[in-house]
Amino acid sequence: MSRRWSERFNTRARNRLALSAIGEVMRLAEEEGAISLAAGEPCEELYPSRELTASLKRVIASDAQLWSYSNARRGNRDLAEWIARWMARDKLLPRWATHENVFITSGSQEGLHMLTEALLEPGDTVMVESPSYPEALLGFRKEGAHMAGIPLLEDGPDIEKMEMLLKNLNVKCFYTGATFQNPTGLSTSDEKKRQILNLAKQYDFLIIEDDPYRHLSYGNTPGETYLRISGDDQRVLYLGSFSKVIAPGLRCAWTVAPAQVMDVMHKLRIIGNLCLPELNQLAVLDYLEHVKMKKRLAEIRDLYRGHRDALVDALKRHAVPEGLEFNVPEGGFFLWGRINGVEDAEDFSRFAITEEKVAVVPGKGFFPGSGQGLDTIRMSFSKVTPEIAEEGASRLGRALRQYAAR
C-alpha cells in the first residue's frame, strides 16, 4: 500500500517549509505587467556587463582549471585573500580573522543556510529583528527553530525588550542586518552594538551579522561591524556578498567565521554540493583586480541615492496624501512604510497589482510572528528610475484611493 507524498516527507518538508512571500508578489507582478516597487535586486544598469564579460574572457583564456572538480572546498583561496585584505583595509575584521576564516558561498544565502544547519536544533530560539529578512526566517523555520522578534527602533533593536527576553528564554543566536537592514533600511548604532555584544557574552548567544548593504550608504559612512567590535570573543558570524555591489547572477558571496565553524562548513559543503564552480569565483576575482572598487562604489551610491530621492519625492506627492507613511533610509534598497486605514496590506497589495498595476511587498512576511505588521509594506527603489518612480507612485496613490473607496 502506498502512502501519499505528504506522509513520505519528513517533519521538515511537511511542516517547516514555506514559499517566500516576496517571490509570490514578484510572480503576480510579472504576470500582470505591473510597475514593480517590490524587487530587492540591483538596478540592471549598474551591472558591469562590459567589465564582467572581459573578466570572463580572460578567465576562459587563462590556464585556470575550470572544468574539473575543485579541491578548494572552502572556495577559491585567492578570492578569499582578496576579501580578507579588502575587509581588513576597511577595518571590518577583528585581529583573528584572516583569509583562512573566509568561506566562499553561492550567495550569502548558502552561508546563512550552512550556519543554520550547523547551529540550530529543533526548539532552539533564534532572536531576530522584527521585521527581518524573510528568506532568513524561512531557513530558521526549516530547522524547527522558534523565532523571538525584537522590535527595531531608529538606532537598532529595542534593548530593554531584548534583555527581558534573554532573562526568560535560552537564546541560541541573534540574526541581524545591522546596516541598512532589509526591509527597514535602519542601522544599529555602534553604541547599541556594544551593548548587544555585552548581552551576548552575558547570556552566551552568537550573532549572525548579515551585511550585504554596507557599501550602499547615501549619507554618512556606516558604523563598525559587530564582527570587528567583538574583537577576540569570536562569537560573530559574518555574511558578506558581492550580489549588491557587482551582480548576484554569478552567485558569489562569503562567510567570515572562526576555524571551528569553517571546519563544519567544509563538511557541509561536501555533503551539500561538493564544491563551487571555479569559473564564477575567478571571474569575480578578475573583476575585483581590474576595477577601482572605491570609485565604483561611489558611482553605485550616487545612482541609488538618486533613485531613493526620486521615489521618496514622488511618494510624498502622490501616496502620502492617501495615507502612506514611510521612513527615509540612509542606505540600502528599501523604504519601509505603513498604510493608515488599511487593515490587510496583503489584500491591498493584490488589489494594487491587479487593478492599478503597481507592486509593493506586504510587510507581514518580514515578521517572525503571525498577525504582525498587517498594515506595513516594503517598497524598493533600487531598480526604480526617476521616471518609473513618478508613474509608480502615482499608481500607488490611485490604488490607495480606489482601495479606500471600494
Added chain:
Amino acid sequence: MSRRWSERFNTRARNRLALSAIGEVMRLAEEEGAISLAAGEPCEELYPSRELTASLKRVIASDAQLWSYSNARRGNRDLAEWIARWMARDKLLPRWATHENVFITSGSQEGLHMLTEALLEPGDTVMVESPSYPEALLGFRKEGAHMAGIPLLEDGPDIEKMEMLLKNLNVKCFYTGATFQNPTGLSTSDEKKRQILNLAKQYDFLIIEDDPYRHLSYGNTPGETYLRISGDDQRVLYLGSFSKVIAPGLRCAWTVAPAQVMDVMHKLRIIGNLCLPELNQLAVLDYLEHVKMKKRLAEIRDLYRGHRDALVDALKRHAVPEGLEFNVPEGGFFLWGRINGVEDAEDFSRFAITEEKVAVVPGKGFFPGSGQGLDTIRMSFSKVTPEIAEEGASRLGRALRQYAAR
C-alpha cells in the same frame, strides 16, 4: 560565561558530520606527489575545453541575463527541456516525467542532499548497497538516519537479505547506483530491478537512483532505469549528471522527481542558495546543442575502455601476484579489489602513498557499517593513462610486497 564551540553546535554538527575518506586520501596523495589511482574524476584529456570555451563565449556574447538573480528556482527551463528530450529518446523516463519534473542542481550531490533533507527524519532507516558511495552515506548520516547495508552480488543487491531486512525494519528509502556503481562498477540486472520495485511497493519505500555512469559502458548497453521500469508508480527519484560526460567544474546536474517533490525542492532551493548561476547552465546547454552527443559518448567510452584495459592488464602482471584480487567492470570509473593478507587497507593505503608513492582508496569508507571491507580497496582508471597504469601498478605491486615484508 562562554561555551566552547563543541557545545554551541547542534547535534548534527557535533555527532553526524564526518570528512570524506576519499578526500583525505586525495590530500595525502597530492602532498606526497603520488601516482593516483584514487580520484573518481573524469580524465582531463576528455574535457571538451575548446567546445566549452566556444559555448561560454557565445553565452557571454548573447543577450541572456547572466548578472541578475534567476527567477527559475528549478533551474533553466530550456536545459530541463533538453534533458527531458534526451532521456525520453533513450527510453529512460516513465510517461509521467516531462521537463517539469527535471530540477537542475549544482552537481547531483545537491539533488541528493535536497532529497535527503526532504525525506529523512532522525532514526529513519535508509537501505544502501554495501559498499556504496561515501558522500551519499555522509549525507544520510547528517540527517541522523540509520543505514542498513545490503550486500552487492554480481547482478545487484542480495534480494534475500533485502527481504529479511524489510520484514524486520521500517525502511524509508533505498539508495542505489544501479548502473556501474561507485565503487564496485557492478550493475543491477533489470530482472532484479523489477523484483526490488515489487518489494518497494509491498513495503512502501522509495528508491533513489544515482546514475552518473550510465553512458560509460564498455561492453553491452546498460539496462533500463528503475525510473522507467517503475512506470506510473512515482516512487523513484532519479539523479543524473553532466559531470562524467562533459565536465564537473561547471556544476551542472539534475534530479527527476514527481511534482510534490519538485515543490519541496523549490522551497529548499530558496532557503539553500536562492538560485543557480544562469551562466553555467547556459554554457552546458549551448554545448549540448552544438555537440553530437552520441558520437561524443562513443569517443569517451573508447578512451575509458582503453584506460580500463591497460590498468587491468598492468595490475594482473604487477599486483595480482602480490595478493590483489579485483573485478573487471563493464563500465564506470572503478576497479574494486581485495588485498589478501592485508588486514587494514587504510594502513596499507597510507604506506603505499608515503613509501611507494601510489594512492588507492581504502574500501571501508564505502561501507555503511563499521568494521566492514577492511581488506578492500577502490582503484580508479578514469584518469590513468596506459603509461601511468604501468608505473602505478608496478608501484602498487612493490608496495604490497614491502608491506607484507615489514
